[in-house]
Amino acid sequence: MPAPRLRTASVAVYLALAAAPLGACGDKPPAAPRAPAVATSAADAGGMAALTAAAKKEGSLNTIALPRDWANYGALIDGFEKKYGIKVMVENPEGTSQDEINALKEHRGEGRAPDVIDVGGSFAQSAARQGLLAPYEVAAYDEIPEEQKDPRARWYNNYGGYVSIGCDAKRIKTCPSTFADLRKPEYKGQVSLNGDPTKSGSAFAGVYAAALANGGSFDDIQPGIDFFAELSKNGNFNPVESSPASISKGQTPISIDWDFLNLGYADEFRRQGVDVDWRTAIPFDGSFAEYYANGVNKVAPHPAAARLWQEYVFSPEGQNLRLGAFARPVLMEAMKEDGTLDKAAAEKLPTVEGTPTFPTEAQTEKARETVNRGWAEAVSG
Numbered sequence: 221m222p223a224p225r226l227r228t229a230s231v232a233v234y235l236a237l238a239a240a241p242l243g244a245c246g247d248k249p250p251a252a253p254r255a256p257a258v259a260t261s262a263a264d265a266g267g268m269a270a271l272t273a274a275a276k277k278e279g280s281l282n283t284i285a286l287p288r289d290w291a292n293y294g295a296l297i298d299g300f301e302k303k304y305g306i307k308v309m310v311e312n313p314e315g316t317s318q319d320e321i322n323a324l325k326e327h328r329g330e331g332r333a334p335d336v337i338d339v340g341g342s343f344a345q346s347a348a349r350q351g352l353l354a355p356y357e358v359a360a361y362d363e364i365p366e367e368q369k370d371p372r373a374r375w376y377n378n379y380g381g382y383v384s385i386g387c388d389a390k391r392i393k394t395c396p397s398t399f400a401d402l403r404k405p406e407y408k409g410q411v412s413l414n415g416d417p418t419k420s421g422s423a424f425a426g427v428y429a430a431a432l433a434n435g436g437s438f439d440d441i442q443p444g445i446d447f448f449a450e451l452s453k454n455g456n457f458n459p460v461e462s463s464p465a466s467i468s469k470g471q472t473p474i475s476i477d478w479d480f481l482n483l484g485y486a487d488e489f490r491r492q493g494v495d496v497d498w499r500t501a502i503p504f505d506g507s508f509a510e511y512y513a514n515g516v517n518k519v520a521p522h523p524a525a526a527r528l529w530q531e532y533v534f535s536p537e538g539q540n541l542r543l544g545a546f547a548r549p550v551l552m553e554a555m556k557e558d559g560t561l562d563k564a565a566a567e568k569l570p571t572v573e574g575t576p577t578f579p580t581e582a583q584t585e586k587a588r589e590t591v592n593r594g595w596a597e598a599v600s601g
Contacts, residue, residue: 253265253267259271260355261357265524268531271527275306275527276304278306280309281307281529284323285311286310291481297310318418320334320339324337324352324517332521333520334520337517340424340425340513341377341512342588343421345375345585353516354517368550375515378534380512381509381547381548382502383426383502383503383506384478385503386462386467386474386499387499392407398504399447402456407456408455410474411456412474416595417595424591429506429507430443431443431506432508433447438579439583445590458471464485467489468489479500480546480547480548484545484546514534536560540555540562544562544565548569
């Protein structure tokens with residue numbers, strides 16, 4: 221981990237200086253802490269204590285598009301506020317990944333701009349290319365798998381899951397379990413996505429999964445667009461954006477969404493006594509996994525709080541809170557090894573065959589361009 225190594229190095233330098241004769245040539249004092257706005261790690265900002273003090277002085281953290289029922293954000297926000305006494309502001313909680321990037325650009329230099337973002341992987345890569353994100357290595361940066369982070373530390377994945385099919389067994393006689401099932405005439409007007417795939421990371425993933433189920437690949441997402449065009453033509457596709465509210469009202473009885481959301485909705489409905497029997501299936505014919513990435517606004521209004529938030533959501537406490545909502549933490553394997561993983565929560569995750577693979581940045585960008593160009597025409601009318 222970068223921070224402990226840097227702290228050890230600082231101690232070593234101090235001891236070497238103490239042991240050396242005064243006036244020895246070549247000795248340099250330890251580097252002075254940098255301002256949080258340009259610090260690339262907690263150690264760079266003077267250590268966690270200094271970063272925490274600076275964040276508490278700022279007193280606020282601006283976030284965007286963080287629904288409380290999404291990957292346990294409610295518990296994460298409450299935990300951060302309680303631990304540090306920093307108020308977390310959430311703008312447009314039901315917003316999309318694209319809304320987050322738009323806010324970074326539209327409110328640049330304003331006090332209301334987001335300090336941090338949580339977006340689908342392809343959107344994080346886009347934000348980095350546009351120069352919107354600051355390089356910052358959290359303490360656990362080295363433990364994040366190489367394919368799950370930007371080598372310049374402008375973004376890195378935090379949690380993820382598999383595309384799944386959620387279904388209300390009280391309204392649907394036989395719930396679908398594969399993408400092939402969704403073609404059946406009995407599902408007319410019942411198959412929804414969680415948003416528009418040109419703006420929503422989860423909906424984009426649904427199209428990618430559909431592509432894999434229909435002869436496509438990471439290099440070819442077109443079969444996924446064609447699949448939804450077919451569902452739209454035969455009347456099975458329902459353009460209403462799925463959500464707990466639309467599900468409880470019976471508007472979206474079948475929803476293609478992340479497994480952690482569908483599983484979480486089932487728990488939420490049971491707790492609230494909602495008359496929904498929500499079941500989740502991970503389709504074997506279109507197995508697609510993706511993680512959501514976190515990043516710091518390059519010109520964050522609260523730069524210290526932004527970096528402290530990153531440390532929190534990548535800490536064992538933050539990662540286990542993700543797991544408690546069925547989201548797979550990016551540090552899961554490292555936490556298994558060091559004994560910090562919540563084993564009881566991990567055992568509740570659905571079993572998935574095989575090891576997930578992920579598209580490259582180039583493949584994802586090509587897929588995004590294809591979806592942006594062809595989605596509206598494919599599902600119109």
